[in-house]
Amino acid sequence: MPGRVLVTGGAGFIGSHTIYHLLKAGYSCTVVDNLCNSSLKSLDRVRSIMEDEGVTEVDLDLMEVDMCDTKALETVFEKYGVGGFTCCIHFAGLKAVGESMKVPLLYYQNNLGSTLNLLELMDKYDCRRIVFSSSATVYGAATTMPITEDTPTGAGITNAYGRTKYMIEGILGDFHKSKVDTEKPWSVVILRYFNPVGAHPSGKIGENPNGPPNNLMPYVSQVAVGRREFLTVFGNDYDTPDGTGVRDYIHVMDLAEGHLSAIEHMATKATDQYKVFNLGTGNGYSVLDMVKAMEKASGKEIAYKIGERRPGDIATCYADAKAAKEDMGWEAKLGLEDMCRDLWAWQSSNPNGFE
Ligand code: NAD
Ligand code: WQD
Numbered sequence: 001m002p003g004r005v006l007v008t009g010g011a012g013f014i015g016s017h018t019i020y021h022l023l024k025a026g027y028s029c030t031v032v033d034n035l036c037n038s039s040l041k042s043l044d045r046v047r048s049i050m051e052d053e054g055v056t057e058v059d060l061d062l063m064e065v066d067m068c069d070t071k072a073l074e075t076v077f078e079k080y081g082v083g084g085f086t087c088c089i090h091f092a093g094l095k096a097v098g099e100s101m102k103v104p105l106l107y108y109q110n111n112l113g114s115t116l117n118l119l120e121l122m123d124k125y126d127c128r129r130i131v132f133s134s135s136a137t138v139y140g141a142a143t144t145m146p147i148t149e150d151t152p153t154g155a156g157i158t159n160a161y162g163r164t165k166y167m168i169e170g171i172l173g174d175f176h177k178s179k180v181d182t183e184k185p186w187s188v189v190i191l192r193y194f195n196p197v198g199a200h201p202s203g204k205i206g207e208n209p210n211g212p213p214n215n216l217m218p219y220v221s222q223v224a225v226g227r228r229e230f231l232t233v234f235g236n237d238y239d240t241p242d243g244t245g246v247r248d249y250i251h252v253m254d255l256a257e258g259h260l261s262a263i264e265h266m267a268t269k270a271t272d273q274y275k276v277f278n279l280g281t282g283n284g285y286s287v288l289d290m291v292k293a294m295e296k297a298s299g300k301e302i303a304y305k306i307g308e309r310r311p312g313d314i315a316t317c318y319a320d321a322k323a324a325k326e327d328m329g330w331e332a333k334l335g336l337e338d339m340c341r342d343l344w345a346w347q348s349s350n351p352n353g354f355e
Contacts, residue, residue, distance in 0.1 A: 008033070010033055011042050045354075067118060100160040145316055148320040149277065193280075223303060230303035245286065247318065248282065254279075258277075278321050
């Protein structure tokens with residue numbers, strides 16, 4: 001076995017897809033999740049996918065713990081002891097942009113508090129490699145495309161959620177620096193995701209939003225499956241080819257694989273790395289491109305109405321993903337058709353998510 005990975009927030013959308021890749025590659029996984037935005041069923045489904053693929057022996061331990069509760073989080077580390085985890089992939093966090101402006105303190109408390117607890121305990125139990133789920137949102141209102149890792153961050157972030165990501169990047173940077181040239185240096189990889197969509201091709205796991213989806217593709221797929229009447233397109237007067245917002249959609253299977261590349265990168269490179277990588281495809285698609293692609297994949301007409309711009313949205317956002325390829329050997333392989341086909345496999349066989 002290549003080792004045991006601590007996966008925080010591993011029952012969620014991106015976490016569950018990453019667990020699939022980790023188990024497939026032979027890693028043992030310990031998931032810490034309080035299930036505030038996920039279901040235990042996601043991990044049962046991952047086990048079932050593994051069985052379908054002929055892998056019956058997997059080492060996957062779920063510990064239902066709120067990471068803001070330091071004592072409860074320490075039980076996870078106590079269970080495996082000093083040196084028990086080779087690294088940590090830190091997905092856990094609250095992520096709804098709109099909600100973060102209604103209850104900002106909850107977002108700061110949850111996202112920052114859980115991270116501070118995690119770092120203290122990792123250091124105490126000698127787990128000194130972390131991959132952090134950041135977001136293209138840290139680039140704020142960047143206007144020069146494509147966005148590279150050197151594009152300035154912080155300015156123009158319009159919501160508390162985005163600021164938690166920016167602040168956690170800063171915390172990780174300061175903490176990393178404090179450990180350079182000590183006997184116990186840390187390796188940190190920050191992954192800035194663009195727009196993750198799609199699902200495992202089996203359709204057994206996927207994104208399972210609570211209530212009306214905030215993000216485009218979960219909404220579009222719920223219209224296709226008949227759960228919602230129509231999509232509201234948030235503005236068609238942007239300076240883009242068809243006037244609707246352009247984003248870099250990335251298949252969640254590709255994105256998940258990026259985490260394996262990151263932990264392998266940390267294991268093989270110097271022990272005191274601090275690296276930042278964009279995880280995107282480098283391609284931009286408009287809202288209407290996505291609607292058309294989903295109509296094709298599902299065979300359903302997707303009704304939409306043009307509405308007002310959504311406050312805080314930008315016209316265009318897509319990645320320069322060269323650094324991840326050059327440094328970690330990772331690049332997205334799947335395209336728009338794959339994303340929509342797999343999203344439809346998930347949505348059509350689970351019209352109400354895991355419920
Ligand atoms: P998700 O909500 O499906 O997964 C996050 C998981 O964290 C959930 O299972 C939730 O129950 C858990 N969690 C939250 N607070 C916790 C706490 N205090 N203790 C223990 N568990 C807790 O979200 P996702 O889409 O899988 O996103 C994973 C990470 O990637 C998040 O940090 C998110 O901000 C980031 N991200 C997501 C996107 C996206 O569009 N999905 C884009 C960029 C970055
Ligand atoms: C995509 C496009 C909308 C919904 C958000 C977060 C970001 C990251 C990814 C976590 C935009 C349009 C959307 C709808 C629409 N998450 N749209 N009708 O805004 O690029 O990024 O998710 O880190 O932080 O901000 O993604 O999917 O919400 O929107 O027209 O009902 O679809 O205006 O152009 P976004 P999105």
